[in-house]
Structure formats: C-alpha cells, structure tokens
Amino acid sequence: NKPTQNYIRPCYFLIPSRGTPLSRLLCNCDEVSAGLASADTIFALSSGHGRCGVAVVRVSGPASVTSLRSMAGLTGSLPPPRKALLRSITDPLTREVLDRGLVLWFPAPHSFTGEDSVEFHIHGGPAVITAVLEALGSVPGMRPAEAGEFTRRAFQAGKLGLTEVEGLGDLIHAETEAQRRLALRQMSGELGHLYQDWSNKLKRCLAYVEAFIDFSEDELIEDGVLNQVDRVVCNLQTEMEQHLKDKRKGERLRSGVQVVIAGATNAGKSSLLNSICQRPAAIVSPIAGTTRDVVETALDIGGFPVLLIDTAGLRDSLDVVEREGVRRARERVEQADLTLVVVDCSNLPIDTQQAAAFLQEHLKSVMSTQKQNNCLLVLNKTDLLPEEQRQNLDMELRQVSGLPPACLISCHSNEGLQDFLTALHGNVKTLCGDPLSGAPTLTQARHRTHLQQCAAALAQYQRYRDTDLALAAEGVRSALTSLGRITGRVGAEEILDIIFKDFCIGK
Ligand SMILES: Nc1nc2c(ncn2[C@@H]2O[C@H](COP(=O)(O)OP(=O)(O)OP(=O)(O)O)[C@@H](O)[C@H]2O)c(=O)[nH]1
Numbered sequence: 001n002k003p004t005q006n007y008i009r010p011c012y013f014l015i016p017s018r019g020t021p022l023s024r025l026l027c028n029c030d031e032v033s034a035g036l037a038s039a040d041t042i043f044a045l046s047s048g049h050g051r052c053g054v055a056v057v058r059v060s061g062p063a064s065v066t067s068l069r070s071m072a073g074l075t076g077s078l079p080p081p082r083k084a085l086l087r088s089i090t091d092p093l094t095r096e097v098l099d100r101g102l103v104l105w106f107p108a109p110h111s112f113t114g115e116d117s118v119e120f121h122i123h124g125g126p127a128v129i130t131a132v133l134e135a136l137g138s139v140p141g142m143r144p145a146e147a148g149e150f151t152r153r154a155f156q157a158g159k160l161g162l163t164e165v166e167g168l169g170d171l172i173h174a175e176t177e178a179q180r181r182l183a184l185r186q187m188s189g190e191l192g193h194l195y196q197d198w199s200n201k202l203k204r205c206l207a208y209v210e211a212f213i214d215f216s217e218d219e220l221i222e223d224g225v226l227n228q229v230d231r232v233v234c235n236l237q238t239e240m241e242q243h244l245k246d247k248r249k250g251e252r253l254r255s256g257v258q259v260v261i262a263g264a265t266n267a268g269k270s271s272l273l274n275s276i277c278q279r280p281a282a283i284v285s286p287i288a289g290t291t292r293d294v295v296e297t298a299l300d301i302g303g304f305p306v307l308l309i310d311t312a313g314l315r316d317s318l319d320v321v322e323r324e325g326v327r328r329a330r331e332r333v334e335q336a337d338l339t340l341v342v343v344d345c346s347n348l349p350i351d352t353q354q355a356a357a358f359l360q361e362h363l364k365s366v367m368s369t370q371k372q373n374n375c376l377l378v379l380n381k382t383d384l385l386p387e388e389q390r391q392n393l394d395m396e397l398r399q400v401s402g403l404p405p406a407c408l409i410s411c412h413s414n415e416g417l418q419d420f421l422t423a424l425h426g427n428v429k430t431l432c433g434d435p436l437s438g439a440p441t442l443t444q445a446r447h448r449t450h451l452q453q454c455a456a457a458l459a460q461y462q463r464y465r466d467t468d469l470a471l472a473a474e475g476v477r478s479a480l481t482s483l484g485r486i487t488g489r490v491g492a493e494e495i496l497d498i499i500f501k502d503f504c505i506g507k
C-alpha cells in the first residue's frame with residue numbers, strides 16, 4: 001500500500017535562486033549593443049556529459065565553415081543548410097578518422113546564435129568527444145565556448161530578448177511539469193511582449209510630453225495631448241499593480257514551494273516527511289526531541305516543485321542544541337509558504353469541542369494568526385484511536401469554524417495519507433497558480449525590482465505633471481529605463497554576466 005507512488009517523485013535540483021543583490025549592479029547602465037558579430041568562433045559539447053548514445057558538439061562564428069570543410073572532408077560545395085549529412089569526422093592535422101557522424105550546417109542568420117553555425121552529432125563516448133573537441137581546438141580562429149556564450153550571442157544578435165533568455169535557462173533547469181510549462185511560456189516571449197508593449201506605450205507618452213514642452217508655446221500641439229498621456233500612465237500603473245500583486249506565484253513555482261512540517265515533539269513530523277518522500281530521510285524514534293536540525297527534501301508533487309522541511313519539535317528545553325533547533329524551526333515556519341502542523345491525535349481530549357479548543361491554542365503557540373491562513377492541520381496516529389472516536393473527530397472538526405482544514409492520518413497504517421496528499425497538492429497548486437492560464441506571471445525577483453522602480457517613476461510623472469513638466473518627463477524616461485532593464489534593451493554588463501553564467505557551457 002503505497003499511496004504516494006506515481007504521484008510524488010524526488011526532485012534533485014530545484015532552480016537555483018539568482019539572489020545577487022541588484023542594487024549593487026544597477027549602476028553603469030548602457031544601451032546593450034545588438035547585432036555585433038564576434039570575431040571568435042566558439043565550440044562546445046552541447047549535450048550532457050557522461051557516456052551516451054549521441055553527443056552534439058556545436059560550433060558558432062565565422063570559422064564554422066572552416067571546421068566543416070577541414071573535419072567533414074567537404075572540399076567542394078557546402079551541404080544544403082539545416083540538412084543532416086553522414087560523414088567521416090577527421091582530425092584536420094593528422095587526417096585520422098575520429099568518428100562517423102552527422103554534420104549540419106546553419107548559415108547565418110538562420111541559426112540559434114544568428115551566426116554561421118555547425119553541429120557535429122557524434123557517438124557519445126568520452127574518448128570520441130575529447131578527440132573531436134581537441135580537433136576543433138586545432139582549427140585556426142576557434143576556441144572553447146564559455147558558459148552561456150551561445151545564448152549570449154543569440155541575445156546580442158537580437159534572436160532572443162532577456163526575458164526569453166531567462167525562460168530558456170529555466171526550461172533547461174525545469175524539474176517538474178509546471179515549471180516546464182511556465183518556462184516554455186516565458187521563453188516563447190509572452191512576458192517579453194507584455195513588457196515591450198508597456199515600453200512602446202511609454203515611448204509614445206515620452207514623445208508627446210517632450211513635444212508639448214518644445215512646441216506648446218507655438219501652439220503647434222493639439223489640445224488634450226497631455227490628457228492622453230495621463231490616461232495611458234494611469235492605465236499602465238493599474239496594469240502594473242495588478243501584475244505585481246500576484247502573490248509571488250511565478251517566483252514560487254520557479255524556485256519551489258516551501259512546505260514546513262512543525263508541531264510538538266513526538267507528534268510524528270519526521271514520520272510524515274518519510275511517508276511523503278517514501279524514504280527514511282529523517283530519523284524517527286520514540287524519544288521526544290529526536291530531530292534537532294532542519295531536514296529538507298526536494299519533491300515533485302503532482303507536477304509542482306516542493307521543498308519539504310522537517311523541523312525540531314517545539315518545546316521549551318534547557319539543552320542548548322535543542323533550543324537552537326527550536327529557534328530554527330520557528331524561523332522556518334515564519335518563512336514557510338505552507339505549514340503542516342502535525343498533532344498526535346491520541347493526545348487530544350475526547351470531547352470534540354475541547355479538542356477544537358486545544359487545537360486552536362496549539363496553533364497559536366506554533367504560528368501567528370496571519371500564518372494560519374496557509375496551514376494544514378495533520379492529526380496523526382489515528383491508528384491509536386478507537387474507530388468511533390476517530391470518526392467523530394473527523395466529522396465534527398469540519399464544522400468548527402476558525403480552524404484550518406484538518407487531515408486525519410496514520411503514518412503507521414497509511415490511513416488517510418492519500419486524502420492528505422490530495423489536500424497538499426491542492427494547496428501547492430493554489431500557491432503556484434496555473435502556469436498556462438491568465439496573464440503571464442512574474443518569475444524573477446529581478447523583474448519585480450525593476451517593475452517597482454518603473455511604477456515609482458510613473459508616480460513621479462503624476463507628481464510633477466502640473467508643476468514641472470520637465471521633471472514629469474524625466475519620470476517617464478526613467479520608467480522606460482526600468483522596463484528596458486527587464487527586457488535587456490538597457491543593461492549593465494554585470495547583470496548580463498550573472499544571467500548568462502547560470503547557463504551551462506554549450507548552451
Ligand atoms: N502509532 C503510531 N505511532 C506513530 C505514528 N507516526 C509516528 N509514530 C511514532 O511516534 C514516535 C515519534 O515519531 P517521529 O516521527 O520521530 O516524531 P517527531 O514529531 O519527528 O518527533 P521529534 O523529532 O522528537 O520532534 C515514533 O516512535 C514513531 O514511530 C503513527 O501514525 N501511529
């Protein structure tokens with residue numbers, strides 16, 4: 001009886017949060033140069049490392065053609081673009097055959113990077129890969145690519161906007177279905193288009209305001225131009241506020257929902273963690289105060305990424321180590337997106353009213369009232385209750401108002417575990433939102449920072465609209481700059497470095 005099978009699977013790498021403080025990086029912003037072809041030709045293994053059937057080595061830059069000619073024995077005309085050709089791949093210096101594989105030729109600008117590119121699809125053995133990479137290194141003008149360099153070139157060639165680049169990065173890191181959908185949506189450019197659309201509207205506003213400043217005295221400007229700007233700015237502010245008021249669903253989906261298991265000692269918190277992740281991740285024992293550290297496991301729950309966190313049992317203790325454990329547990333509860341408060345139901349008063357009052361008091365001791373809105377009560381050890389008492393508790397607790405939803409389970413017999421998992425999945429889904437429906441969601445703290453700055457700048461327009469039009473125009477201009485930083489039209493090199501270094505080499 002394993003109710004969690006096929007529903008929950010381990011999830012090893014959640015998308016790392018890219019937490020470099022932006023404030024440090026937002027100086028020295030220049031217009032990003034686009035369409036700059038690089039003189040270097042780069043190459044890298046683009047498929048994963050380790051033994052595999054087929055490996056893909058990618059080449060991009062002006063010397064791509066040379067590599068194709070010298071390594072695939074193509075002295076005459078080049079192969080038709082984007083068509084696979086079976087060739088012997090040879091070392092350009094020794095003429096030794098290294099492998100037989102497919103070569104593909106992508107002439108500029110119809111390639112991922114926008115530059116001349118070549119792909120070698122070779123056998124995936126480490127020796128073959130090493131030999132082909134070494135051979136490429138011996139072609140004049142070629143060098144190994146740095147992390148994210150192919151994508152950076154695609155960005156510089158205008159093939160991808162920055163939000164699409166970030167979507168692509170997330171797609172490569174996506175561990176769960178919902179993350180994949182979110183990333184794909186962002187990569188397809190929906191978020192980028194939304195910001196671009198705002199940016200276009202603001203550009204028109206800025207043009208109007210500046211024209212008004214320059215020409216209104218000559219009466220060359222029709223009446224009501226500024227009123228139009230007012231309307232657009234006001235609508236944009238509302239749209240932006242709506243967009244920012246997303247309860248961080250996209251960011252949560254991207255980096256994982258933090259679900260914290262909390263409660264008194266011996267309630268069965270670690271047993272619950274082990275039951276959910278189906279392995280003995282945390283030590284379970286009848287000794288109160290077994291768990292002292294925070295135990296984390298990353299899981300995929302019905303397509304959503306979850307970081308499940310077991311904590312020390314909450315009690316007063318003289319032991320300094322346990323006290324530190326309890327402090328950390330409380331800290332985690334404060335940061336949690338969802339808290340599972342585990343209670344040993346064999347310790348509850350038999351009378352349901354008293355039980356409800358006990359639970360209310362207990363909840364207060366675990367978390368603030370506000371936090372109780374994102375909480376599930378898990379009444380564990382139902383196997384220790386007489387059947388009648390268990391049924392009464394189940395029915396009557398549902399009618400008590402002011403208590404979070406309660407699930408009755410037994411980690412020993414697995415009773416109630418499936419219903420609990422359904423409830424957990426429902427909560428996680430609500431916290432993340434549906435990545436496919438509605439307007440595209442914010443996925444990065446970086447976007448939030450810039451959008452907040454953009455909104456503040458629009459407020460400056462409104463503040464000075466009637467008193468100092470030059471300052472008001474400055475507000476619109478800096479709102480545009482903030483949007484440009486999101487889409488990558490305006491950017492500090494350091495920001496780009498951070499974004500691209502998160503990519504693997506070969507992408
Ligand atoms: N009968 C019964 N015992 C359980 C159940 N779940 C856990 N236990 C037992 O309760 C004891 C405490 O379980 P743990 O999972 O270690 O409890 P905990 O809340 O993590 O405890 P601390 O780490 O000390 O805070 C162990 O002896 C478990 O075997 C259950 O559903 N039924």
Ligand SMILES: [Mg+2]
Pocket residue numbers: 269270271282283284290291310311313
């Ligand atoms: Mg424990």
